[in-house]
Amino acid sequence: MIDVDIDQRLGTFHLAVRFSADAPIVGLFGRSGAGKTSVINAIAGITTPARGQICIGGVSLFDAAKGINLPPEERRVGYVFQDALLFPHMDVRSNLLYGQKLRSPEDRFIDEARVVELLGLDAMLRRKPNTLSGGEKQRVAIGRALLAQPRILLMDEPLAALDVPRKTEILDYIERLRDELSIPIVYVSHSVAEISRLADTVVILSDGKCVAVGDVDEVMGRLDLRPATGRYEAGSLIETKVAAHHVEDQLTTLAFDGGELFVPQVDASIGERVRARIRARDVSLATQRPEGISILNVLAGCITAVDAGAGPIVDVQLAVGGATLNARITRRSLQQLGIHVGQNVYALVKAVSLDQRSVGYA
Amino acid sequence: MRSLCCLLCSMALVCFAAGSATGAYAADAMVFAAASLKEAMDDQARQFEAGTGNKVTIVYGASNALAKQIEAGAPADIFLSADREWMDYLDQRHLLAPGTRYSLLRNTLVLIAPASSKSTLKIGPNFALAAALGQGKLAMANPDSVPAGKYGKAALEKLGVWSGVEKQVARAENVRAALVLVARGEAPFGIAYSTDALADKGVRVVDTFPPDSHPAIVYPAAAIATAKSSAAKLLLDYLRSSAARPVWEKYGFGMVQ
Amino acid sequence: MLGISPDEVGILALSLRVAAVSVICSLPLAILVAYGLARFSFPGKTLVDAIVHLPLVLPPVVVGFALLLLLGKHGPVGSVLDEWFGIVFAFRWTGAALASALMGFPLMVRAIRLSLEAIDQRIEIAARTLGGSRLWVFASITLPLALPGIITGTLLSFARGLGEFGATITFVSNIPGETQTLPLAIYTFTQVPGGDALALRLSVIAVVLSLVALATSEWLTRRSQRMQGNDRR
Numbered sequence: 068m069i070d071v072d073i074d075q076r077l078g079t080f081h082l083a084v085r086f087s088a089d090a091p092i093v094g095l096f097g098r099s100g101a102g103k104t105s106v107i108n109a110i111a112g113i114t115t116p117a118r119g120q121i122c123i124g125g126v127s128l129f130d131a132a133k134g135i136n137l138p139p140e141e142r143r144v145g146y147v148f149q150d151a152l153l154f155p156h157m158d159v160r161s162n163l164l165y166g167q168k169l170r171s172p173e174d175r176f177i178d179e180a181r182v183v184e185l186l187g188l189d190a191m192l193r194r195k196p197n198t199l200s201g202g203e204k205q206r207v208a209i210g211r212a213l214l215a216q217p218r219i220l221l222m223d224e225p226l227a228a229l230d231v232p233r234k235t236e237i238l239d240y241i242e243r244l245r246d247e248l249s250i251p252i253v254y255v256s257h258s259v260a261e262i263s264r265l266a267d268t269v270v271i272l273s274d275g276k277c278v279a280v281g282d283v284d285e286v287m288g289r290l291d292l293r294p295a296t297g298r299y300e301a302g303s304l305i306e307t308k309v310a311a312h313h314v315e316d317q318l319t320t321l322a323f324d325g326g327e328l329f330v331p332q333v334d335a336s337i338g339e340r341v342r343a344r345i346r347a348r349d350v351s352l353a354t355q356r357p358e359g360i361s362i363l364n365v366l367a368g369c370i371t372a373v374d375a376g377a378g379p380i381v382d383v384q385l386a387v388g389g390a391t392l393n394a395r396i397t398r399r400s401l402q403q404l405g406i407h408v409g410q411n412v413y414a415l416v417k418a419v420s421l422d423q424r425s426v427g428y429a
Numbered sequence: 430m431r432s433l434c435c436l437l438c439s440m441a442l443v444c445f446a447a448g449s450a451t452g453a454y455a456a457d458a459m460v461f462a463a464a465s466l467k468e469a470m471d472d473q474a475r476q477f478e479a480g481t482g483n484k485v486t487i488v489y490g491a492s493n494a495l496a497k498q499i500e501a502g503a504p505a506d507i508f509l510s511a512d513r514e515w516m517d518y519l520d521q522r523h524l525l526a527p528g529t530r531y532s533l534l535r536n537t538l539v540l541i542a543p544a545s546s547k548s549t550l551k552i553g554p555n556f557a558l559a560a561a562l563g564q565g566k567l568a569m570a571n572p573d574s575v576p577a578g579k580y581g582k583a584a585l586e587k588l589g590v591w592s593g594v595e596k597q598v599a600r601a602e603n604v605r606a607a608l609v610l611v612a613r614g615e616a617p618f619g620i621a622y623s624t625d626a627l628a629d630k631g632v633r634v635v636d637t638f639p640p641d642s643h644p645a646i647v648y649p650a651a652a653i654a655t656a657k658s659s660a661a662k663l664l665l666d667y668l669r670s671s672a673a674r675p676v677w678e679k680y681g682f683g684m685v686q
Numbered sequence: 687m688l689g690i691s692p693d694e695v696g697i698l699a700l701s702l703r704v705a706a707v708s709v710i711c712s713l714p715l716a717i718l719v720a721y722g723l724a725r726f727s728f729p730g731k732t733l734v735d736a737i738v739h740l741p742l743v744l745p746p747v748v749v750g751f752a753l754l755l756l757l758g759k760h761g762p763v764g765s766v767l768d769e770w771f772g773i774v775f776a777f778r779w780t781g782a783a784l785a786s787a788l789m790g791f792p793l794m795v796r797a798i799r800l801s802l803e804a805i806d807q808r809i810e811i812a813a814r815t816l817g818g819s820r821l822w823v824f825a826s827i828t829l830p831l832a833l834p835g836i837i838t839g840t841l842l843s844f845a846r847g848l849g850e851f852g853a854t855i856t857f858v859s860n861i862p863g864e865t866q867t868l869p870l871a872i873y874t875f876t877q878v879p880g881g882d883a884l885a886l887r888l889s890v891i892a893v894v895l896s897l898v899a900l901a902t903s904e905w906l907t908r909r910s911q912r913m914q915g916n917d918r919r
Contacts, residue, residue, distance in 0.1 A: 111815050139814040146815040152808055156830045156914040165826075166816030215816040456863070467878065488861050489874075498859050502759025503777045605877045612879065629879035 069093060069219070069253065073109055073119035073129075082106070082116075082275040091245050094266030094283060095255040101272040103255045107221045110253070111146050112139035123219050124251070140169075145217030145250075149224045151204035153196035159207050160192040166215025174216050177248065182210045185247065186240055202233035206240060213250070220244075220252045226261060234261075241265060263287055263304050263344045284342070302346040305390045309335050318418065321426075325388025329363040330421040341426055347382060349420035350394035353413040354404050364416040368392060370408050373401070385414060456486035457660035459504055461495040463511035463648065464603040465536070465577065465622050469680040470509070476676065477667055483660035491603035493574040499524060499653060506661035509533065509650045511576035511604075516649040523654065529662075530651035533669055535683035537623040538580050538638040538646065543614045544631050550618075552588070552636040559593040561618065566599035568610040568619035576646075577604035581620035584642040608632065622646070624681040647685065694884075698891065701868040704779055705847035708787035709794075709840055716791060716839065717829075720798035742792040749788055750856025757781070757857075781858035782865045786850045790843030797842060801835020802828070831914060834907040841903035845896050868892050 068089045075082040082102045095103045108114045110121055112128065115136055121129040128142050129135060145166075153162050163179065183189050186206045196204060205225055212220060222241070226234045242265065245252065256262050262269055262283065269286050271279040279286050284304035307321035307328065317332040321343055328343060335341055356365060368387035376382070381401050383394045392414050396406075406412070462470050467489050474485040488495070488503075492510040496518050499505050508525075510516045519525050540558075542548050550561050558567070570578035578600070585591040601607035604621050611619035612631030619632070626634045652665055667673055669684070677684055690698075722728075723735060741749055757764040758776045767773045775781035805828060813823040829836070851869040858865040860874060872888045875881035 113811055113815070138819075139811070140817050140819050142815075143817070144815060146812065148808065148812060152806070152812040154809060154813070154827060165813065165818075169817035169822070211816065459861075464877070486861065486863055488859065490860065498777070501754060501776065503859055603877070605879075608879065609877055631879065 068122075068124055069110075069251065070120065070122040071106065071110065073106075073116035073121065075105065075109060075114065075116040077105055077114070080105070080275060082109075084272065084275070084277045085119075086270045086277045086280045088268045088270055088280060090251070090266070090268035091249075092241075092252045092254050092266045092268075094262040094269035095253055095272065096259075096262045096266075096269050097257065097272035099257055101257075102275040103257070103272055104223055105275075106272070107146070107223055107253060107255055110142075110219075111144045111221060112137060112142045126218065143174075143216065143218045145212030145215055145220040147205070147208050147212050147220065147222045147225050149227050151196075151201075151208040153199075153204055153207055153211070155196050157196075158192070159188065159194055159196070159199070162196065162207055163188070163192075163211050163214050166211060170216045176216060177213055179214060182213050185243060186210045200233070201229045202236050205229065205233075205237055209240070209244070213244075213248075217250065220250050221255070222252060223255045224257070226256070226258070238264060259287065259302065260344065263302075264342070302344055302349075303391055303393045305343045305345065305392070307341055307343055309333065309337050309339050309341055311337065323388060323390055325368065325386075325390050325392075326366045327364075328366075328416070328421065329418040330426060331418065333426050343421060343426055345392065345416055345421065347393040347395035349416055350392060351415040352383065352385075352394055352396055352400070352404065352406065353415060354410075356413055357415070360415075361417075362415045363418045364414075364421075366392070366414045366416070368412060368414050370406060370410045370412060373406065373408060385412065387414060457483040457658055458485050458506050458664050459661075460485060460487045460507045460509065460664070461499060461503065461505040462487055462489055462509040463492045463495070463576065464489050464605040465511060465625055466509060466648075467605065468628050469624070469677060469682060472676050472680070473668060473673055476673075477664055480667075481660070481663060483663065485660075485664065489605075491570065491575040493571075493576075494603070504655075505653050506656035506658055507650065507652055507665055509648060511536075511646075511648055512579065512644075513647060513649055514579075515576065516651060519651075519653075526652040526654045526656060529665060530649060531669065532647050532685040533650040534648035534677060535685060536646040536648065536681075537640070538577075538584060538643060539621060539623045539626055540635045540638065541608070541611050541619045541621050541626050541632045542617060542635050543611055544633050545614070546617065546633065546635070548618075548635050550635050552638055555589045558585075558590050558618070559597075562594060562597055563617070565597070565617040566610075566615070567594050567597050568599045568601060568607040568616035570604040570607050570620075571600045571602070572598065575603055577607070577621060580643045580646060581638075583644060584620075584638045587642040627681045648682075690887075694888065694891075696863060697866060697868055697871045697888070700779065700863070700866065701848055704782045704867055705786055705844050707780075708783040708790065708847045709844045711783070712787040712791055712794060712843065713836075713840060716794040716798055716843075717836070720795045720802055721824075721828075723795070724799045724802040738795050739792045741789050746789060746850065746852025747856050750785060750853035753781070753785060753788070753853065753857040757784070775858075777858050777861060777865065779858075779864055782850075782854050782867055783847075785853040785857050786847030787843075789850050789853055790846040793846055794839035794843040797839030798832060798835045801832040801838075804835075805831045833910045833914075837906045837910060838903050841899050841906075845899040848895055848899070849892065868895075 070087045072085040073082065082105050084102065084106055095106060097103050109116050116129065118131045120127065127135050128137050154165065163182065186209060188206060188210055191199065191203060191207065199207065226237055229237065254265055266283045269283045270277055271286060284306065287304055305323055307323040310320040310322035310327065312319050312332065318329050319333040321328040321330060321341060330343065333341060366387045368385040370383060370385050372384040374382040379398055380395060381398050383396060383406060385392050385394065394414060460470065470487055474487060477483065478485055492512060492515040495508065496515040499508060499519060500522060508519065516530065540552060548561060550556065569581050572578035572582035582591060585594065599610060599616055601610060604625060607619050608621050608625045608629055610616045612629050623634065623637065626632050650665060650668060652661055674684060719738060723731065754776065755761055759765065759768060764776060775784050810823050810827055813827045818826065849869055854865065854867060855870055860866055860870045868888060872885050875885035
């Protein structure tokens, strides 16, 4: 349970954030400069807000009115920084154990062996940080924060400094953390893909204020939040279950109440719950069921909203069974096809566009 | 972390060991002696140590510098000055142990030149020192404060030569520094004690200053008021005893008695 | 020619002791001052910085004279120290150590400060989030990372202290066996007839010592930099 209600001035930037969230992973999403890092710095105790309270798991870390302001070393908040910030003069093992040595034994709920196994650090223990790759450093940073026995883990854009293969690698590890440990995580990112894949609840920040809190698939799809979530990466999330694997051409079928989706083979078992993220710009619309076309995913749906706005591009929202899909088309097509609310249309999604990055485990 | 602790511990140990050495000096008697006494006093000290087993440390320097250091609290037991004035200086400030002062030695003032010099200059009223110097320097201890320099200036003034050579004087910190300048050939002439010329083979005596051209050169000796060691009293007595005479005479000093 | 007499060994030992004590005693203060100058801004900081650097630019004789005035037996600080604690600096090797310490202090502070400023402070913040108190972070993170600068500063100050002359001779005089350090001994022997050979021998020793100190500083600094990993942002 994370309760934050703070007011803070950082130079000319005014932060006034208030939200409550409770989930294994709480995403903190917003554009660059929205105030995401400022919020977790306040939670960690690195900066002190002018007024308000911060309460994690029922423990009050900061309360201006009552004069409570725990220093960072007493908050038991694990912080994973964007650039790892490992101690260069210690080897990996000493880095890992730095925080653990400072905690009393009765506070310990996770041990070195578990963390090493969870994050695959065994081969690195004697190495120095400057010999590690970016991904390896980040894993050590996560391990180090965990071994400090935190009551909550804060991750500040941990994948930002990594290249794509490393991002995927670390994402897998974070999902393992979420599934195998019971530590709540606050995950800061400006990447829709990451938030969609990892978070259950998301807090959207814009200009230093919290503009929305809610379930990730609901909030991320909302058209009215477009300014905060950013136009380019708009999309929708669909909760599905793995229905079948087609070994012969390496495709998987995902089933949801609006139909079925073909995606390139997904590493999950039949019946497992999986979340698919479909980018709005990968969705085309047709007023008739098309034939002789390579697109495998043709879903029947009904238009629920049209965001005309200005410019040549428009966003359209449609209901496909119980799920919501966002489509992005040209204004010309909108007019030529006569798209309007209530209309029955077909949404076309290329299987190819639903790659590994788009499919995450719920 | 452990290495840091080790470093701190060893540092503390060193400081403790060092700090514990704030006790008395190693020597039994500390002598502040005029620079011109170097070889003679070293020899006397050796004899004294051999005879009594007391260790002697000697600090040599210009008498004026030594007197000022004693005034500032320097831990001298005995002071051997090259003139009476600097002993009076301490006496007036009640820094001498009463009843211990006496006149110990005599000396003569000479004009010196590098050993290779062929000069046949003779000292007399208005003698041609300036001409002999030419462009070169006259090496002297500081004529304003150091005994050897004061004697030298007095002599040159009496002989009417001072104003002619005043601007060419190379002032040295003490008489031995002046001696070295001449020995190295940096100055064609210099003024020092006859005992200094005896000590340094690099110089030769050109001529001796007439004794009436300057105040009598007398070396007083005294114990300092703060002196605590009995060895100092012993040494003071030894220096004017007949046992010490041979050494003084060996180095060219005359004893007052 | 190569044989070193017991007297010379004594002079050398005294010099090394004076320089070592001066460095060891001034190191904690230098670290404190360097930390204050590197991490904080406060009114009068420029003045403090200037005062720290003063011995570097003042004539050493001035420093020695100031010490004599203040810490001499009759000086305001010196008389108090003597009467109440029995601590005497004037005309003692402790005074020589003090003079050396003062003259080498700016070099020490400069080197340590540079090292501290090069540390990414976010690493210290990370250590605090892991549970380290300010003091613990200073001891376990800041000091080890500043080690190259500390080593350099220490050895530079040591070499400078070994060669200190003007302040030493003015403050503690030239007492053989007590304050006659290497430079003072060389100076004395230049005034002794026939003392040139000895002065030369001691000078060579002085040069060798300084070279060894500088080379050691280089080697240790590079070694500790390697131990820390060189990827610093």
